[in-house]
Structures are given as C-alpha cells and as structure tokens.
Amino acid sequence: MPFDIIDPTIIMGGVGLSCGILLGVAARFLTVTVNPRIEALTALLPGVNCGACGLPGCSEYARALIMHGAKVNLCKPGGPKTMRQIAVFLGVEPVTMERQVALVLCGGDDKTAIRKFCYNGIADCAAAALVGGGDKACGYGCLGLGSCARICPTEAIEITHARLAVIHPELCIGCGQCVKACPKKIIQLVPESRTIHVLCRSKDRGNVVKKNCSIGCIGCTLCTKAAGNAIKMEGALAVVDYTQPLENEEAITKCPQHTIIKRSGRKEVPA
Amino acid sequence: MKTRRAMFRSKGGVHPASRKRATNAMPVEFMPLSKVLFVSMVQHMGAPARPVVKKGDAVMRGQVLGEAGGYVSAPVHAPTSGKVIAISERPTQAGLPAACVEIEPDGEDRWDAARQPGPDWKTMEAKALVERIVAAGIVGMGGAGFPTHVKLSPPAGKTIDTLIINGAECEPYLTADQRLMVEAAQSIWTGVQIVRQILGARRLVMAIEDNKPDAIQAMSAAMEGTDAELVVLKTEYPQGAEKQLIYAVTGREVPSGGLPMAVGALVENVGTCAAIYDAIVEGRPLTERIVTVTGAMVRTPKNLRARIGTPLADLVAFCGGMVGLPGKIICGGPMMGLAQGSLEAAVTKTTSGVVLLPHQAVQQFSSMPCISCGRCVSACPMRLMPNTLGEMIEAEDNEGAEGLNVMDCIECGSCAYECPAHRPLVQHMRQAKAEITKQRLKKATAAKG
Amino acid sequence: MRFYKELIKGLWTENPIFRLVLGMCPALAITTSVMNAIGMGLAATFVLICSNIAIAAVHNIVPSKVRIPCYIVIIATFVTVVDLLMNAYLHELHKSLGIFIPLIVVNCIILGRAEAFASKNGVWLSIADGIGMGIGFTLSLIVVSAIREILGNATLLGYAVGHYQVALLMVLPPGGFLTLGCLLALMNHIQAGMARRSGHAYVPPPTLDCRHCAICKWGE
C-alpha cells in the first residue's frame, strides 16, 4: 500500500522538476527586458489615459519621458503635483505650470438666446451643425446637444435643462477632448486660477448680437476700460487675455449685457 | 433624331408624389429687382470666389464682383447695375457664414459695356469656348454647382464619347428645368451643340422623364433632323442623379470615387446648357436663373426668372406671400434640398426652387430603433445598406461605415424616405462622411508634412 | 475588525456570483437541485479556504513569474482531496455532481481569490476571505437552485412543496441561464437603487456595466 503512493510521487515530482527547469530556462533566455523606471514612472501618472499629453496613454508618456526626454509638464490631469513628482523622479528642474480647466465661452441658453427654428434630428452637436449651422440664431452659440459631455472622461460637463453646456471646473482635468469635440469651437482651456471670463464668442456686430441673445457681447468696450490690458477687443468682441493679470472685478459690473462672469475654482457665481 | 425608352433600370429608387402640377404649366415670370441683392461668394463647389469690389463702387450688370478662388471655382458677376453698399458675412443657404457682396440696384439694369456677343461659335476653338464659359461663371445648375469648365476640360488621353443632357428633374415640386425646356428649347439645344463641339462627343443623348410630355415634345421639335437621341426615362427618384442617369442611358457604372469621364460620359443639366448659350451666343455671364417657388404655403406658386442674390423672402412675397406659417422652408427640392432657418438667404446659381411645406406635410420624426425591414436596402440606388450604416454611425464606428462604402452615398434620401421607423439615415451618413473626410484630410496632411 | 470585514464582503458587496460574475460554469450547470448546490458550494468553500491558506503561506517564497502554475498545483491538490473524500463518503452526491467537482481546479473564483487576495495578504485574513467567498458562493448557488428546483420540480431539497404544474424548462440548461440572468438583473437593480438612495454614483460590476448599454435607463 505505501508503495502505491511512492510511484506517483516520484513521477509527479519528476514532472514538476523538469517543468521547473524548463520554466527556469525560459525565464533566463526568453525574458523581455522592461525598463523598471518606465513602470515606476507610469505608477506616478494619474492613469486616466486621457491623451492630453499627445501620447496614447500614461505608459506611453512615461516611455516618452524616459526614452525621448519629453517635457515634464505635459500631464494636464496630474497638474503641478505630478509634474513635480516627475521632475524629482527624473532629477530635472521643475518648470512652472498651472493647471488648466475647460470653459464654455457661451452663456446663451434657452432663456437668454433665441432659436431660429426647431431642430429635428440626431441629438449631436456635430450633426446639428450640418443642418443650417445649428438652430441657435447666433451662429457662434452653444448648441447644447452634449457632444462635449459625451466625450468628457470625467463627466465634468453638464447640459443644463435650458440646453447649455456648463463645465464644472472641480471635475475638469483639462484634457482638452471637449475643445476638439465642439463643432462651434467655443470651448477653451483657461488657467484654473482665473475667475473672470467673457462668456461669448460671437463676432457679429452689436445690433445682430442683441437681436439673437440677451447676454451676448455687443462690443461696447466698457469692460476694456475697467480691466486695463487684460480684456482686449477683437473686432466687436471682448476677449480676455489670460497672459495679463486681472483681479479687478469692476469689469463684471460694468458689462451692460452681463456677459462677463466670475467663476471661482469651485463653482460658478453669476455676476 | 430618334426617341427611345431607357434601356437600363438601376436598382433601387423611390416614387415620391411628384406634386409638380402646381407649377408645371405656369410660364416663367420675370422677378422684379429687389431693394438689395445679396450676392454670395459661395455659389459653387470648390474654393469660394474672392470679392474684387469695394464698398461704394458702382457696378454694371455682368461686371465681375468676385473672381474665381482657384481652378475648381467660378467668378461671380453683378446681377444688375447699382452700388455696392457692403461686403459682409452672411449665412448661406447651408447656414454657414460666407462673404457676400450687397448691391443696391439703381433700377436701370445697364449691361457692362465690355460684354459683347462673341463671334460665331461654330468657328471657335474648343479652348476659346471654354475660356468664355469660365469667364461667364457657369456652374452645374442642377444643384451641386460643380464648375462647368472643369467638366469640359478632360485631362489629355480621356475621351468623352457620350454627352448626356439631364432633363430628368426627378425631385418632387420643382419645375424650373421643365419650363425651361418648354420655353427655351432652342437655346438649350444651341448650348448643347456648343458643349458637343467642345468635347467632340460622338453620341448625344437628351434624357427626360416621362412625366414631362410637354418638355419631351418641345425638345424633340428643337432636335428634329439631328443625329441626337432622346431617351424617355421612367419616372423614378433619383433618376436625375448623375451616376444613375449614366447607367440608365448607357448601362455603364461610374466607378466608386470616380468622375463620369471615367466611363467616357458627361452629364450637363439643361439649365447649364441654356446658360452656356447665353454666355457664348449672347455674351451674357450667369446673372439669373429660373426658380420654382411652390408648396402648399405659397399663395400662388410660380416659376420665376430671378436675379442671383434675390432674397428668398422677396421671391415668396412676389408669389403672393405665405398662406400661413410654414412647417418647413426648403431651398431646392424636398428630397435633397436644404432646410432653411429663415427666408434671409438669397438665390444662388444652384437654387432650383423654394418649397414651403405646411406643418401637416412635415415629418416630425422621433426615430425608433431599426426594425430591419430592408426597405432602405431595396431603395438605395447605390446599393448600400443604410440600416447597417446608420446603426454603425450611431455607435460612432466611422471606420466600419467607411468599410461599408458610406463614402459612395449620394445623399439622395431614398432610404430615409422609405424608413418606417423614421430614422435620420441621411443625416447619419452626412455626419460620417464629414468626419471621414476630415480624417482623410488629416492623414493626407500628416503624410505630406 | 479587518477579519470581519473580509469575512462579510463575500456575502454581498463582492459576492462572487452576483457581483464579480465568476464561477458561472458550476452556477449554471449544477443548480438543478438545492442538494447539488450545497454539495458544490461546500466543496468549493473547502478548496477555497485551504488554497487561500496555502497560498498566503507560500506567496513570499514563490517567484512571481511562476506563481500561476504553483497556485494551480496547490488548488489541484485540494480539489483531488475533496474529490476523493466526496467519492468515499458522499457517493451519491459525487455522482450527481460528476465532472464539476474536478472542474473546481479551473474555477475562476478560487484562482481569482488566490491571485487577487491570498497572494497579497496574510494567512489569517486569507482564511476570512476564503470563508466569506465560499459561503457567498454557496448561498448564491442555493438561491439559484432553490428557484429552479421549486419551479422545475415542485420540490425543495427533495421534499415536495406542493402540487402544481412544473415548468420542465427550469431544470433544463436554459432555465439556469434565465434564472441567473434575472437574478443578476435584480441584484443590479437593487444595488443601483441603494446607491441612488445613499447619494453615491452607482458603479456596476465591469461585466454588467449599464452605461454603455441603451436597453434600459437604470444606469443613468
């Protein structure tokens, strides 16, 4: 009886041993070398694979950092914190970088902007823009059909009941997907610390804007006087120059159309 | 001349109610000049024209307002004499903003003195004829607006043996081409002969649908005693689409992505032929066209000879205005026309009609899932599978749609016309085609850079 | 405290059948009667606990490259033990479970716990995990099989529960799929409702992610 056990034990042991040797040989000669630094660096990145760095995913960015010396400040979701970590890891000098968040430069929802016709078709901004340029009377306005919201990896974009896209800065990682998705090109990445924005992209003349939208920029230039260099006129449209400092909130109160708003890092406060 | 029925019938197609009766017996009326004419610089396929006049300039009828912006482009001429009051950005019929020259007519409608009738066309070289056509700003007047001179200049080595004149006008409601054939058969015929001389085409075919007996009669009278053929087509939509027409007449299939010249054929619309006659024989550039203003919401539907740049609102007002608020305003026919958000847009070289539909005739779809009835597959003249394509595009699988040849779609609307689930199939296709074109451009520039 | 947490997670939040959607093969195949379910569940629980202990004990000395073969060997050993024991002492049950006892070797739950838990935690917690997961598995099988046995055979644990027309389908293979599918839907529904009430976002198990399926509007 005990001998019945010994035979299989020897056979199984032998099989196990030979398999083990095979595995050992395989591990020795067929192994794929992975740079351990790439793995370690990948672990530092946020792992949302948003593509904001221009590379297809976090591990590719890590590879680019180590192999090709990519810039350390490309990871937008990670922001300055990740940038510093990368810089420390790679032993390079950290660069200045501010987190960017997306902003919809249109405030015209169903209550304030008029629609020229009833749009009947696919609920997608790109498709709607192909039908008579979209149903907003203003040719530059947000269509509110949520192409940006659908592409947002963090669901930071809300389509309000009055059909306007609003981005929640606290959820936004600044990946810029929505900027690409918007057929009207009214989403812009702005520095997170900035609070005062002109919510209009209409290049129309003031009388046309007034007809189409009650809160569009009419090009009255009152804000430019109040804000100094930070708000400039581009034709009939006031545009915030984000390279110039702007703390003075006078522009908000000066705007007769209430186009200029204050949006803090956490939530949006109408003027 | 011999008259025969079309020998080939392409698969697919639909039979929408033609509704041409409102205007098909109405003689073309002259549309009086509007207060302001809005001449868009985007009236054709290809590069937009570049404005060459300034605000305040006095212009004569036929004077060049915008010169061609490239080879595939066409110049734009002043539709009447008057003053340029502004050069602005205005939405086109497609709703996208484009440069536009606003002209205030002086009411005298004087022709530009530089415009003279040319020498006898029969003695002219093909090249000289094409040059005159380029200068006259003639584009395909059937709807797409492809610059005519490009078509008439086949690359060396390509011969065009068959010239087909498109008088099918398969879109419901529209009667502009039909009236033109009835009223100006002789000038169309002269234009056709000019085109034939340019191309040296061996075979000449006039194709008309069998629901226009008066046009068939008028054209056959004009063509009497020549070697041209008159092909009577069975009424079916989209019989007048270029590729389908070539197939119906010759049995040749234009290869995917190719031009008709690939099978040695060329299609010209009857309106284009009449414009060529005007340009070569009369020496007039293209400044007006026939527009059918119709639909249940127009008080008295009419065929109008309107100047390019006439606002749609003026056309409707001349027809007695609207009976009530329309449900939909369409530039062009109901199958392929562009829905308008307002009547602000102006007549262009390709505006064949303005249709005002009542609310009850407008399909207000709230689309359902596809029930796989297969009607779109049977209806598609390009033999695509619109049901599968629609679902793919809805799932944002543009690559898959490309693999199923979505780029061959001619957007004729037969699929969506038949769809019992009211799916916006054409819109899906358009979306995918726009997206794929964008991707291809990107790839092409990436390959270059 | 940690022990307790690891113990109960297998019952609901990480229930192997309804939440992780693992071990589908036995859950579909042997749930024609409650007796089978109990037998299968206990056998799997035994293997789970033993293999968790063994793997937690040896995971530090096993090179990570060959860990999977090692786990398989360990699991196979315990499965053989269970197979032989059941054959000896519960012969009838063994016969009705048939091939599914040896198939515990390739059961995703056991390998999954070995890889996901036991190889990263100590022996003590791994015991808790094994017990919790095993009991969760057993209870899930009992629920599925009870429904199928009552509807398809008018019995429960072999005792008649009433005289009515039975639906033969329920004890045939399609019945397993139907029952399990409906129960999964129900669990998803309950979870979504609970998440909504507590104000959290509902994150469905990856295999049952509602967000990309337009069939119903529960994911929203």
Add this chain to the structure above:
Amino acid sequence: MNEPVEKTLPIAAKEPTWLASSSPHAHSGDSVRKIMLTVIIALMPALAAAGIFFGWDALRLTGVCIVSCVAAEAATRKLMRRDKGIGDLSAVVTGLLLAFNLPPALPSWMAVVGSIVAIVIAKQFYGGLGYNPFNPALIGRVLLLISFPVAMTTWGPWQILSPAAGVDAITTATPLGLVKTTLGTGQPLPFVFDGDTILQFFMGAKNGCIGEVSVLALLIGGMYLLWRRCISWQVPVFYIGTVAVFATILWLADPTHNYNPLFHILTGGLVLGAFFMATDMVTTPVTKTGLMFFGIGCGVLTMVIRKWGGYPEGVSFAILIMNAFTPLLNRMTRPRVFGHGQKKKQA
C-alpha cells in the same frame, strides 16, 4: 448621466415656428405602427377560422395572449424607464401570433406565461422592438413547449383523420404527430391522403394550433400582406417551395412511408410560419437574396425535423434556428455597391 435620453430630439412644443432637419423632407408616410396594423388585419381571417373551428377556446386564448402581451410590454417599458409606449402595436402582433401557435385546450395561465416570456425575455431584455434577435412569439411558444410538453401537445376534438385507425388514437394528435407515432411503431401510414382529406386540410378541419389549421384563411392574409408590400415574396415562396421539393424527393424515394408533398404543406404550422413568422422584419435578413436563403434554410430544417427529429413539427425550431443565422446572411448577401467590383480597380 449627462447623456441625452433620446437618440434623436423630439419636437419642442413651443416657440420657433418652423422646423429644420436634414434632408429628405418628404416621407413615404409609412410607419412601424401602420405595418403592424397591416399584419393584424392580415391575421383576421385566420382568427375567424380559429373561431369557427375551435369556438370559445380560440377567442379565449387570443384575448389572453394579446392582453397579457400588451400589459407585459407596458409594464416592462415603464420599469425599464423606456419612453416609447405600446403605440407601435408590435405587442398586439406578438400576442396574436403566440396565440395562433397554441393548442386550443391550453390553460389560460400558461398562455399568460408564454406571453410574458415572449415580451419580457425575448423582446424587452434584448432592447425592445428592433433589437430582438429571435421571433418573440416563437420563443414564447418554444418555451411553453419545453416547459409543459403535455399541455402543449393536447389537441382538439377532430376525429376525421382516419376512421380506420380508431377514434381514440387520433383525437389527441395532429396529422404530423399521428404520422410520427405510427411510423415510429413500425406500422404503415395511418390514413389515406386523397382529394377529400386534402380539401378538409386546406379548409382547416384538422387538429393543430388554433391559428395554423386553416390554410385558406392564412393564404388570404398572406396575399394581403404581399399586396401591401409588408412582406417580400422570397420567404414564403422559397420556404414552401423547399418543403415541397424536399417532400417530393422523400415521397418519390419511399411512397409507402411518406405522403405526397401536399401533406407537408397543408399540415402543421408551415403556412402560418412561412407567411407570418419567417417574414417578421426584425429577425430576418434585410436583403432579398438573404431572405431567399433564409426561406430555403427554414424549409430544409423544417423537413429535417419533421422527418428525423424528436418533435413531429419543426416550423418553430426551424425559424428560430434561421433567426440566429440572420446577421450572417445579412453579411454574406450584401449587395454589390454601385460602381464597385465590376472591374478590379486599383486603390
């Protein structure tokens, strides 16, 4: 969370006066609801025939199936928060077809179970009308057949099949069932299939599911559907044609154990299946060629099951099996796109 609930926008009730959409702006005017209504009308002759032959039972089952199908559809849609209601009438069609596939003596509660299975499991669980891969009514029937085999094979009162075979033996069998059991015991064919029987079978005087007995009534409905372009001729023609060819071959090979092809056409659910079940739009191919192959496949499978299978009748199974092939047939029979593939063109 932010995703619009609808794939396409409905019409806003208020403000802007006119509409704009992508072309075309004309429509044939046909809708899913109209198609379903046509099918319902086409089923009316068969319902009348069922009423004549089976009386109260036929009406009871039809009513129960329709009511429970519609109720199940409404309830599931509400529960799943799907917006579109029961207005498309597809649940009514499912209910009617399911009832037509049930034997007259079936208890009402079983019909309710079948209806719920058909609507909830076979249709709504897959996403509702348009997404169901299998014919819901047939799934309902097959589930009932597997679950309650006795109740589903207890037939009506007809005693006309053959005076020679003894009354008791035939009161509870369909012609197909009778043939199968008789041949299974090694006996010769149970009755003579000649002029009179053919006429009776054609008119509907035989045992079977309530909607399938009267070939005449079904043909009237089928012709109506063909006339209204609700079905294409490929499926019924190729389905019945294949069965006829198959049966002819069998009959010529061994006339002592096989009836002539008319027997196979006039018995069982073939005509009902060929005109109403195998032509269901959702679960059948979209191309004409695909429909042709679908019909042939159904015909072959039906005959294989009838001749060699465990069940006497194979129409339901044949159609369900072919439903599974629908995506494949759609793929294989894609039409050649205009301007493609005539000559090999360089890219």
